[in-house]
Amino acid sequence: MKTFEARHWTFLGLLVVVAGAMILNIKLDMRVSPYTQRLYDCIDSLPDGSVLIVSFDHEASSLPEIRPIAQSVLRHTFKKGHKLIGVSLLAEGTLIGYRLMQETAREYGRVYGVDYVYLGFRPQYIAAILAMGESIGTTYPLDYLGRPYGQFELTRSVKNYDDVAAVLSIADGSLTTHWIEYGQARYGVRVLGAVTAAMVTTYDPYLSSGQMYAMMGGLRGAAEYEKLLAVSGGGARGMLAQSSAHLYIILLIALGNILYFASRKKGRGA
Amino acid sequence: MGRKLPLFICFIFGLVMFAQYFSAHPTARALNQAILDYWQIVFAFTLIVGVFSYLKNNMTEMSRNKDTVYRAVGLLGFLSMPVFALIWGIKADTPFMWTFENVQAPMQSTVFALLAFFVASASFRGFRARSFPAAVLLISALLMLLSRSNIGGFFSDGLPQVADWIRNYPSMAARRAILIGIGLGSLTTSLRVIVGIERTWLGGDK
Numbered sequence: 506m507k508t509f510e511a512r513h514w515t516f517l518g519l520l521v522v523v524a525g526a527m528i529l530n531i532k533l534d535m536r537v538s539p540y541t542q543r544l545y546d547c548i549d550s551l552p553d554g555s556v557l558i559v560s561f562d563h564e565a566s567s568l569p570e571i572r573p574i575a576q577s578v579l580r581h582t583f584k585k586g587h588k589l590i591g592v593s594l595l596a597e598g599t600l601i602g603y604r605l606m607q608e609t610a611r612e613y614g615r616v617y618g619v620d621y622v623y624l625g626f627r628p629q630y631i632a633a634i635l636a637m638g639e640s641i642g643t644t645y646p647l648d649y650l651g652r653p654y655g656q657f658e659l660t661r662s663v664k665n666y667d668d669v670a671a672v673l674s675i676a677d678g679s680l681t682t683h684w685i686e687y688g689q690a691r692y693g694v695r696v697l698g699a700v701t702a703a704m705v706t707t708y709d710p711y712l713s714s715g716q717m718y719a720m721m722g723g724l725r726g727a728a729e730y731e732k733l734l735a736v737s738g739g740g741a742r743g744m745l746a747q748s749s750a751h752l753y754i755i756l757l758i759a760l761g762n763i764l765y766f767a768s769r770k771k772g773r774g775a
Numbered sequence: 776m777g778r779k780l781p782l783f784i785c786f787i788f789g790l791v792m793f794a795q796y797f798s799a800h801p802t803a804r805a806l807n808q809a810i811l812d813y814w815q816i817v818f819a820f821t822l823i824v825g826v827f828s829y830l831k832n833n834m835t836e837m838s839r840n841k842d843t844v845y846r847a848v849g850l851l852g853f854l855s856m857p858v859f860a861l862i863w864g865i866k867a868d869t870p871f872m873w874t875f876e877n878v879q880a881p882m883q884s885t886v887f888a889l890l891a892f893f894v895a896s897a898s899f900r901g902f903r904a905r906s907f908p909a910a911v912l913l914i915s916a917l918l919m920l921l922s923r924s925n926i927g928g929f930f931s932d933g934l935p936q937v938a939d940w941i942r943n944y945p946s947m948a949a950r951r952a953i954l955i956g957i958g959l960g961s962l963t964t965s966l967r968v969i970v971g972i973e974r975t976w977l978g979g980d981k
Contacts, residue, residue, distance in 0.1 A: 512900070535925050566886065568883075635807070691796070705942075709943070713943070745925070751926070752924065752926055761899040
């Protein structure tokens with residue numbers, strides 16, 4: 506039988522740390538960052554009944570992180586009574602987005618066609634973003650379930666970005682960049698982002714320049730948003746596991762460096 | 776002539792798309808909408824090419840008895856999803872939705888989650904302060920890790936602020952420089968393609 510090597514122990518350690526944190530399920534209090542606060546304030550300050558496009562620009566692989574992020578913002582928009590038009594620029598995000606919108610709308614008793622409509626996927630994201638700037642109804646003649654765009658009370662009054670308060674891109678990659686470069690730069694639509702932690706620094710320059718109006722990132726952002734909404738969700742639940750994993754990695758880095766400097770000292774002494 | 780025609784089409788469309796960007800005239804908007812519609816249709820056809828390429832490649836390799844089981848599983852998934860969608864639709868509680876939520880999404884999340892184990896292993900074995908730049912990188916990474924978790928404030932309230940400073944100044948300056956570089960590169964490459972200097976997209980430079 507093959508013996509355990511150092512890396513196997515590190516794998517096992519991570520498993521124990523994350524599983525332990527999930528089982529303990531302790532809620533940690535946290536400071537709300539100015540980034541998350543800005544997104545919250547932006548959605549909160551929109552007049553009730555404002556129309557937002559929510560774009561599910563992510564894949565299935567990031568679902569554990571994306572779900573709490575999306576749920577927290579969707580809860581806020583539905584709670585405020587905003588009207589949502591759901592789209593997806595990645596095929597894999599289509600089903601997830603549909604499911605998330607349905608679930609969250611049901612929580613707040615929102616009605617399909619009146620409070621929200623889901624249009625689904627369009628190939629070639631740049632062309633889709635630009636085409637929606639001209640006419641959403643022409644880009645999406647039918648909704649996700651095959652009903653005509655003009656059939657719904659909500660979509661009848663929405664021609665293009667001029668009738669939309671903001672676009673919220675829920676992303677795990679660089680697709681939000683295209684909303685900024687084509688939606689914001691070309692048509693002047695306000696772009697908001699709800700992105701995975703790994704993508705936060707990618708959007709910092711756009712946030713700083715004002716091309717992206719507000720953004721929240723990662724599980725931490727979702728947990729902060731849940732705190733602002735005073736609801737319990739996956740963000741806060743996942744934070745303990747993520748924080749424990751981060752602490753474990755910090756300890757591993759420290760241990761690795763201690764062993765490295767000890768071996769160097771030993772080498773010089775010999 | 777074989778090359779001149781695509782070059783001419785590329786030049787005309789490049790010029791038209793560039794010019795209409797600065798015009799709000801209804802004709803320019805209508806033209807823009809028509810070209811964008813065709814763009815999506817052309818892209819949809821490239822997906823068909825991808826589908827046939829995947830099928831052909833796997834069938835050929837299976838006929839050579841190469842990774843037959845894995846390829847059969849791949850093809851089963853590849854063919855079953857459209858069949859489910861065509862027969863039962865894509866609404867909630869259909870086989871398509873069930874397979875997506877209970878097979879595809881968990882499998883992809885699992886593969887993605889494996890990254891955490893590699894990061895843990897690499898942080899122990901490779902993340903060493905071997906030099907001054909490596910030490911700076913190490914400290915920055917530690918600060919960012921702490922700030923993105925809930926334990927940063929436990930050590931000091933100022934710690935997340937230091938991490939935010941790194942994010943807002945050195946990190947953003949570097950990223951902005953890269954973005955401006957990419958933008959200028961894209962601009963020059965686009966111009967070279969439109970005027971026909973850059974011809975590698977035609978399959979050669981002659």
